[in-house]
Amino acid sequence: MAIISSGYFFLTATMIYTQHLTAGLPDTPLDLLYPGVVVFAIGVAGNFYHHRLLSQLRTTKQDSDGDGGEKQYKIPTGGLFGLVTCPHYLFEIVSFFGFAMIAQTVHALVIAFGTAVYLAGRSCATRRWYESKFEDFPASTKALVPYLL
Template sequence: MFVTSMSTLNLFSLITAGYMEMNGKNKQYAKFFDAAKDENEHKLLSRNGMLLFYTPSFLMGLASFAIFNHQDLRFVMVVYILTIHFFKRILEVLFVHKFSGFMIVNAAITIGLSYAVSTATMIYAQYLSQESPKPCIDLKYIGLGMFLIGITGNFYHHYILSNLRTKGEREYKIPKGGLFGLVICPHYLFEIIEFIGISFISQTTFAFCFILGTIFLLMGRSHATRNWYASKFGEEFHKDIKALIPYLF
């Protein structure tokens, strides 16, 4: 009952968030939300806020190795890839991304807890699924391949973005290289591939609902990002560049 409720809640909340971002209502942690304008809220550096996003989920993954011993291969794969995913995010925050702004503390804590709860629920759902019949079609190795492609492509395009500005620069630039000539958010595209890989490895209802909701969220966020670049750079921004999916969206 808990997992079913969380599946429905995650799907609904992520689709709603994607719809809001598509309509220009950026969340308090989003790239184009200016936290500095809100003088009534407690703030912290964006780097520290991003660490609050990912660290609890990473620790949740590590703790799962101790809590759930001697589980089947699919369960072990799910825990490993979730832990690797958030560890990679932490490393990017510390050594790759460049930050110049602030984030509202309450938003950082809320999102960090949300990620941690979703991660814990996905692991718990995987634990429960071991008592169910095995899937008719085993997708875990296809999923592992998609996860590796997704996490590599995501890192590569994050690295391109990090090199757009030299130290001390704060002005945004139109990114170039990789798939940026086709879509403005290829890092989101590869993140979706990564998450689809996770759902293929897991093959649980919760994982499917979470990934489906995440796709809607990133579609909304990429649409908002494209609109922002088009409004800021005007004719400099090539109109054929899509938001997320080359030639389509």
């Protein structure tokens, strides 16, 4: 958790610094601020919603002596979980591209693409894990993008 948090902190700091460096440059001919805010808001809302669904799955089976227990895993349902294993990653990618639209810098776009590649890999690994743990895992459920990936 600390590594991921520090990574997000570093990315945020470099994007803020990049925005500072572009302060004196002329504006781009196409202003993507407002569409970017909409895309970012959709990404954040979808990410939050699917993380909430995931948090409701976390249960622990108690041992007979009452000391802690073992984790019980379930296939998530609701939202886009019927179509993809990691809709929270999909919406996180959407929010990063929304931010890139707002920032309109190459640096923010590279971070959005890098995040997309990283989370696509993680979602494929998560799908393989679900397939190994659950015999009844639906074959039609994709890893990240409904009907495609």
